[in-house]
Amino acid sequence: MSKKSINIQHVTRIEGHGNIVVNAGDGHIEKVEWQVPEAPRLFEAMILGRSWEDLQTIVSRICGICSISHSLACIKGIEAAMDIVVSEQTDKLRLLAHYSEQLQSHVLHIGYLVAPDLLGAKSVVPLVETHFDLVRLVIKLHRQANAWSDLLAGRTTHPLTFKPGGFSKVPAEASLRDLHAGLTNLIPDLKTLSSVLLSLADKLPTFERETEYVALRQADTYTFYHGHIGSSDATETVPLNRFETVVNEYISPQSTAKWARWHRESYAVGALARFNLNSAYLSPLAQEVAHAFGLRGKLTNPYLNTIVQLVECAHIVETSLALLDSLLTAGVQPETPNVQPRAGEGVGCVEAPRGILFHRYAFNAQGICTAANLVIPTNQNHGNIQKDFETLIPQIIDRDEEEIKLWLEMLVRSYDPCVSCSTHYLNVEFV
Amino acid sequence: MSKPRLALFDFACCEGCQLQIVNMEEEILDLISVVHPVQWREAMSEQSEEYDIAVIEGSITRPEDEERLRRIRERSRFLIALGSCAATGGINNLKNQLNLKEAQRIVYGDAADMPHLDTDSTKSVDEVVLVDFKVLGCPIDKQEFAYIVRCLVLGKTPEIPTYPICVECKLQENTCRYEHGEICLGPITRAGCGARCPSEATWCFGCRGLSDEPNVYAAREVMDKYRKTPSDLEERMALFCSKPRYDHE
Numbered sequence: 001m002s003k004k005s006i007n008i009q010h011v012t013r014i015e016g017h018g019n020i021v022v023n024a025g026d027g028h029i030e031k032v033e034w035q036v037p038e039a040p041r042l043f044e045a046m047i048l049g050r051s052w053e054d055l056q057t058i059v060s061r062i063c064g065i066c067s068i069s070h071s072l073a074c075i076k077g078i079e080a081a082m083d084i085v086v087s088e089q090t091d092k093l094r095l096l097a098h099y100s101e102q103l104q105s106h107v108l109h110i111g112y113l114v115a116p117d118l119l120g121a122k123s124v125v126p127l128v129e130t131h132f133d134l135v136r137l138v139i140k141l142h143r144q145a146n147a148w149s150d151l152l153a154g155r156t157t158h159p160l161t162f163k164p165g166g167f168s169k170v171p172a173e174a175s176l177r178d179l180h181a182g183l184t185n186l187i188p189d190l191k192t193l194s195s196v197l198l199s200l201a202d203k204l205p206t207f208e209r210e211t212e213y214v215a216l217r218q219a220d221t222y223t224f225y226h227g228h229i230g231s232s233d234a235t236e237t238v239p240l241n242r243f244e245t246v247v248n249e250y251i252s253p254q255s256t257a258k259w260a261r262w263h264r265e266s267y268a269v270g271a272l273a274r275f276n277l278n279s280a281y282l283s284p285l286a287q288e289v290a291h292a293f294g295l296r297g298k299l300t301n302p303y304l305n306t307i308v309q310l311v312e313c314a315h316i317v318e319t320s321l322a323l324l325d326s327l328l329t330a331g332v333q334p335e336t337p338n339v340q341p342r343a344g345e346g347v348g349c350v351e352a353p354r355g356i357l358f359h360r361y362a363f364n365a366q367g368i369c370t371a372a373n374l375v376i377p378t379n380q381n382h383g384n385i386q387k388d389f390e391t392l393i394p395q396i397i398d399r400d401e402e403e404i405k406l407w408l409e410m411l412v413r414s415y416d417p418c419v420s421c422s423t424h425y426l427n428v429e430f431v
Numbered sequence: 432m433s434k435p436r437l438a439l440f441d442f443a444c445c446e447g448c449q450l451q452i453v454n455m456e457e458e459i460l461d462l463i464s465v466v467h468p469v470q471w472r473e474a475m476s477e478q479s480e481e482y483d484i485a486v487i488e489g490s491i492t493r494p495e496d497e498e499r500l501r502r503i504r505e506r507s508r509f510l511i512a513l514g515s516c517a518a519t520g521g522i523n524n525l526k527n528q529l530n531l532k533e534a535q536r537i538v539y540g541d542a543a544d545m546p547h548l549d550t551d552s553t554k555s556v557d558e559v560v561l562v563d564f565k566v567l568g569c570p571i572d573k574q575e576f577a578y579i580v581r582c583l584v585l586g587k588t589p590e591i592p593t594y595p596i597c598v599e600c601k602l603q604e605n606t607c608r609y610e611h612g613e614i615c616l617g618p619i620t621r622a623g624c625g626a627r628c629p630s631e632a633t634w635c636f637g638c639r640g641l642s643d644e645p646n647v648y649a650a651r652e653v654m655d656k657y658r659k660t661p662s663d664l665e666e667r668m669a670l671f672c673s674k675p676r677y678d679h680e
Binding site for chain 1: 445446448450453476477493535537538539540570628667669
């Protein structure tokens with residue numbers, strides 16, 4: 001085995017800061033580390049003593065890319081704590097908004113962050129010259145996804161219209177009809193993107209490592225929003241209010257973010273986990289895309305996460321069209337949330353684009369937050385990235401150093417990590 | 432003159448402001464026709480030590496980050512603070528109201544003393560180095576960012592409103608949020624967003640920071656009229672408007 005010393009500071013084209021350190025001596029690997037040096041922001045402590053009304057405004061700032069997921073998890077947590085029941089319309093509109101963020105985030109990841117690797121470029125900037133049609137396609141998808149979030153959430157990043165109990169403002173039916181037309185238009189574009197990626201799929205490294213996969217499960221649904229906690233290692237699901245027994249967080253000296261483990265030494269969350277638990281319930285177009293890439297059964301190549309995100313884009317658009325139909329058939333009614341705070345404790349959970357996200361809050365009678373615990377998807381993936389490295393590096397250590405670096409960076413990117421999120425989780429003791 | 436080289440650097444933040452630059456979509460192509468991006472970690476693997484315009488996103492919270500920021504300032508002709516975290520400290524200012532050691536213990540428990548988890552109080556970029564332009568907002572308005580870059584490239588000074596949000600809110604013909612029983616920071620927050628939040632039927636939470644001359648007396652009158660107290664206002668101001676301190680009589 002050759003001597004290698006690889007030190008990648010601040011992996012590019014990911015959200016947040018992560019380093020990769022590898023030292024290989026003669027015949028053995030001395031050190032393999034996925035390090036997370038992101039500046040701690042102590043968000044968690046910052047929300048204590050703040051009003052329930054301001055909570056989602058604060059926690060959405062944990063992440064610019066998944067701010068809708070954080071807002072929704074927060075609001076669901078508040079509603080669980082205060083026994084607030086929302087209307088069917090609110091539930092559907094929130095789900096629709098939630099889908100918009102999945103599409104935004106997935107297209108950003110596939111088109112802007114991963115595609116350059118598959119095309120041998122360092123970023124999307126040179127692709128403007130060499131692959132203009134692809135760039136234009138990605139921009140079109142991304143723009144439509146953003147306009148969709150704007151319509152439902154009041155803006156693309158850091159949503160405004162979500163309130164405990166309902167919406168500050170519901171979209172006009174005419175706008176929902178325009179959205180329906182816009183999403184219908186995306187279907188041919190998604191098929192084009194799918195065939196472009198299929199032609200590049202052989203650029204994805206082949207590497208298999210079976211692990212535990214954790215995601216929401218809901219009967220007969222490929223769920224992003226409702227359900228209980230499922231695992232590929234367990235037949236029974238776990239109720240949301242026991243999520244701490246799933247994540248089992250611990251602190252690693254190589255990270256300012258906490259790590260997680262459940263049945264094994266690490267587990268994975270995200271598109272691949274959702275697929276492995278729920279693929280039977282994908283929409284017809286999504287099944288078609290999955291079939292084209294030969295995806296079936298349990299997927300154990302982490303690099304496929306990006307391809308599964310593409311499958312999910314098809315599912316999201318098709319499912320949202322049906323959701324829009326049902327909203328428009330029923331007609332959209334104005335509704336003003338009328339909520340009085342009360343003491344209580346509750347958990348909110350959604351699938352963020354990069355995996356399952358948990359928020360727990362406790363409030364006093366005035367609705368002041370007295371305790372909180374947030375567990376972010378990327379926290380749950382850090383340990384699994386480390387384990388992937390430990391398995392992958394001995395397999396490729398004799399290759400050219402640049403190629404090793406590329407494979408390692410691509411591996412991190414495939415998890416679509418949100419590192420700044422993962423250092424902002426909170427953990428306050430509940431008594 | 433050749434195109435100025437632009438580099439973007441992120442510090443403690445959610446990276447949502449650089450996402451707004453990505454969200455310019457086709458307009459990014461216009462942007463890169465006038466500036467040449469040479470470093471942008473979240474979007475590009477290219478890196479460069481040579482640039483003319485440095486764009487700083489995020490707050491400064493560690494000594495090593497202050498060092499890094501000073502090096503960036505030395506290398507750049509112009510420096511732009513992008514978004515609330517960079518321009519005013521933003522939401523990270525909430526941290527400054529806490530005992531830091533205690534806050535670390537709340538977050539990291541018994542491991543709080545591990546040196547890699549250390550953090551200082553929050554600073555805005557201009558508390559560490561000279562800032563030429565600020566793009567306000569959480570997140571920034573992508574049009575305002577494009578306007579400021581355009582001004583910079585043309586050698587003009589951008590004009591950012593000095594009056595409060597209420598002016599824009601009235602132009603939008605919104606009902607006052609106080610009429611809905613809410614605490615809105617419109618009367619004291621700097622305009623420029625087009626009263627985005629009140630237009631979505633929710634209160635302004637002050638992400639653009641205080642206007643140059645907040646009308647404290649008018650705000651007081653509004654408070655009295657709707658039976659709210661200055662402490663109600665301060666609770667909400669703690670999110671984004673806690674700095675610079677404002678003295679209420």
